[in-house]
Amino acid sequence: MAMNWPTFFTRLGSAVVFCAVMIVGLLWNEWSFLALVSLIQILCIHEYFRLMKKIYPNYYSPIWLYVAMQIGCIGYLLYYSPLFQDYESIILSAIILPQFVLMAAALSIHKSRYAAGYAFLSFFYLSLPMILLLRLYMLNDLFPLMLILMIWCNDTLAYLVGSFIGKTPLTKISPKKTWEGTVGGVILTLVSVAVWAYFKETDYNIIQWVGLALVVAIAGTFGDLLESKLKRMADVKDSGAIMPGHGGALDRFDSLLIATPFAFIYVCIFML
Numbered sequence: 001m002a003m004n005w006p007t008f009f010t011r012l013g014s015a016v017v018f019c020a021v022m023i024v025g026l027l028w029n030e031w032s033f034l035a036l037v038s039l040i041q042i043l044c045i046h047e048y049f050r051l052m053k054k055i056y057p058n059y060y061s062p063i064w065l066y067v068a069m070q071i072g073c074i075g076y077l078l079y080y081s082p083l084f085q086d087y088e089s090i091i092l093s094a095i096i097l098p099q100f101v102l103m104a105a106a107l108s109i110h111k112s113r114y115a116a117g118y119a120f121l122s123f124f125y126l127s128l129p130m131i132l133l134l135r136l137y138m139l140n141d142l143f144p145l146m147l148i149l150m151i152w153c154n155d156t157l158a159y160l161v162g163s164f165i166g167k168t169p170l171t172k173i174s175p176k177k178t179w180e181g182t183v184g185g186v187i188l189t190l191v192s193v194a195v196w197a198y199f200k201e202t203d204y205n206i207i208q209w210v211g212l213a214l215v216v217a218i219a220g221t222f223g224d225l226l227e228s229k230l231k232r233m234a235d236v237k238d239s240g241a242i243m244p245g246h247g248g249a250l251d252r253f254d255s256l257l258i259a260t261p262f263a264f265i266y267v268c269i270f271m272l
Contacts, residue, residue: 018252026145033137033144034081037130041073043249044126044257047239051250052118054234069119073127080131082138129260136264139272142202146209147216147263151255153192154217155224158185174228186217208271215266216259223258227251 025036049066078084136143162181170177193213197206227250231239240248 030083034077034083037133038074038077040249040253041126041130042070043242044253045070045073045122047248047250048122048126051230051234051239054236069122076127076131077134080134125257129257132260132264136267143267148256150189150193150213150216151220151259154185154189154220157188158182161185171225173225173232182221189213189217204271211270212263212266215262219262220255220259223255226258227254
């Protein structure tokens with residue numbers, strides 16, 4: 001098959017911009033990190049609501065409910081951010097509490113109950129992981145960086161292994177994924193993290209980092225499958241088009257959303 005050069009350069013350009021934004025957000029300072037997780041959350045909530053409206057077309061999502069979720073979820077990030085610890089009570093009263101009032105109002109309206117339900121679930125699927133990512137940053141700014149690198153490593157290696165030796169489909173949800181690619185990606189990710197931890201001096205040992213990589217790789221795979229299931233239910237190829245050639249924000253951060261809570265639990269138990 002001949003190389004489609006326009007498509008290749010479109011995907012390459014998007015990937016370069018994406019990596020640049022991620023690196024700046026992760027490494028510059030606390031403000032850039034807060035801006036990064038806020039941006040991820042805003043884009044993911046927007047795409048999530050679009051998917052839900054396609055899956056459940058008979059149930060509309062009131063614009064005020066959508067706005068309430070966006071403002072409320074950003075409020076949670078500000079509330080848990082170390083940058084605004086002196087204003088917790090103000091943020092809580094001015095942003096977070098009204099969100100619950102609006103949610104209760106939506107639940108009382110027959111036609112918007114379904115929308116309110118999936119809006120409520122969006123907090124656990126989209127907002128809670130970003131809050132926990134902030135908490136990981138507060139514990140050690142190396143954790144979010146490693147979490148994302150582990151996910152990228154697992155996704156890339158699983159794709160490469162699956163492309164060469166993949167034969168057994170993993171699930172009907174995502175036909176292109178294979179058991180060989182999935183298992184090979186996890187194993188090679190663990191090896192990569194072990195080699196990195198051997199040469200990199202940190203406050204944690206190799207076993208702790210490899211354990212974290214195992215949790216992230218497995219949970220991240222489930223996150224990818226969950227978002228694939230939502231897209232199949234909505235009958236769409238991509239969740240959005242924010243990244244030409246790569247899809248939307250949910251397509252890029254599906255693994256991170258599910259892996260972060262499990263990584264946070266692992267860090268609290270085994271690395272603190």
